[in-house]
Amino acid sequence: MPKVELDRLTPSNRTGYPPPFHQPVAGRWQRAVGQAAGLTALGAREVTLDPGAWSSQRHWHEGEDELLVMLAGEAVLIEDEGETPVRAGDIVAWAAGVRNGHHLVNRGDAPCRFLCVSAGSDAGGGYSDIDMMFTPAGDYVKDGTPYAKSRAAP
Amino acid sequence: MPKVELDRLTPSNRTGYPPPFHQPVAGRWQRAVGQAAGLTALGAREVTLDPGAWSSQRHWHEGEDELLVMLAGEAVLIEDEGETPVRAGDIVAWAAGVRNGHHLVNRGDAPCRFLCVSAGSDAGGGYSDIDMMFTPAGDYVKDGTPYAKSRAAP
Numbered sequence: 001m002p003k004v005e006l007d008r009l010t011p012s013n014r015t016g017y018p019p020p021f022h023q024p025v026a027g028r029w030q031r032a033v034g035q036a037a038g039l040t041a042l043g044a045r046e047v048t049l050d051p052g053a054w055s056s057q058r059h060w061h062e063g064e065d066e067l068l069v070m071l072a073g074e075a076v077l078i079e080d081e082g083e084t085p086v087r088a089g090d091i092v093a094w095a096a097g098v099r100n101g102h103h104l105v106n107r108g109d110a111p112c113r114f115l116c117v118s119a120g121s122d123a124g125g126g127y128s129d130i131d132m133m134f135t136p137a138g139d140y141v142k143d144g145t146p147y148a149k150s151r152a153a154p
Numbered sequence: 155m156p157k158v159e160l161d162r163l164t165p166s167n168r169t170g171y172p173p174p175f176h177q178p179v180a181g182r183w184q185r186a187v188g189q190a191a192g193l194t195a196l197g198a199r200e201v202t203l204d205p206g207a208w209s210s211q212r213h214w215h216e217g218e219d220e221l222l223v224m225l226a227g228e229a230v231l232i233e234d235e236g237e238t239p240v241r242a243g244d245i246v247a248w249a250a251g252v253r254n255g256h257h258l259v260n261r262g263d264a265p266c267r268f269l270c271v272s273a274g275s276d277a278g279g280g281y282s283d284i285d286m287m288f289t290p291a292g293d294y295v296k297d298g299t300p301y302a303k304s305r306a307a308p
């Protein structure tokens with residue numbers, strides 16, 4: 001039966017971000033929906049952001065499309081142009097290769113919860129606000145120096 | 155700004171199903187979310203099913219993962235094993251190549267609304283309840299005879 005039993009999936013706040021970039025995502029709890037369902041081409045995670053938590057460092061993907069739908073609560077989407085509220089029912093999508101970093105920040109007093117899906121090729125990407133870039137092989141300072149800790153998928 | 159402005163997208167009940175298989179999806183209204191957002195690797199449609207409408211003929215994809223999240227209302231998921239209610243907030247996923255046909259039927263008195271996403275390769279697939287199969291080139295009777303009307307993507 002393909003209905004995803006969310007209650008059986010353990011949320012994880014694991015991140016591969018090297019310090020200190022891991023700190024803002026400590027309150028991001030992810031459940032690996034796509035993996036649980038045996039999906040291979042479509043990535044899918046259910047994400048809860050505690051108050052104050054970020055969805056990620058502000059980033060873009062060179063080869064992957066991303067889309068999220070807010071299921072409950074509210075967060076603020078931050079991009080180059082500024083801020084946009086994202087409320088329950090809102091759908092937000094980012095096409096591969098558009099170098100306008102995005103992330104969501106929960107500035108409210110209650111958790112918010114969304115489903116995030118992605119597809120495409122793992123061709124790395126960039127971060128808008130920090131001196132880091134990512135490739136399939138790991139995280140690098142923008143001058144090309146590898147970070148000591150290799151990136152682990154959440 | 156990547157927030158999808160659903161109100162600006164025109165719902166379509168177009169289908170490429172040849173008669174009489176088009177009839178049960180006449181009350182299926184789709185908005186092309188992924189296309190509007192410029193996505194190329196990730197398919198995304200917001201779908202409203204009027205009372206009585208089906209999401210599709212009961213089918214599977216050989217090369218594409220599919221996932222939906224019910225946003226409002228309720229429908230019944232039908233597969234080989236039987237029926238499962240799908241309610242607002244439920245997530246349902248189908249891995250590519252699993253030959254267990256699925257579709258949703260709205261048996262209620264009110265519309266239901268879901269987001270459906272997909273990714274993978276267009277390798278065709280099959281239908282569980284009707285004498286039809288689909289390939290990237292169109293629809294065929296299971297004996298290999300092409301249907302007169304070629305399949306058009308909704």
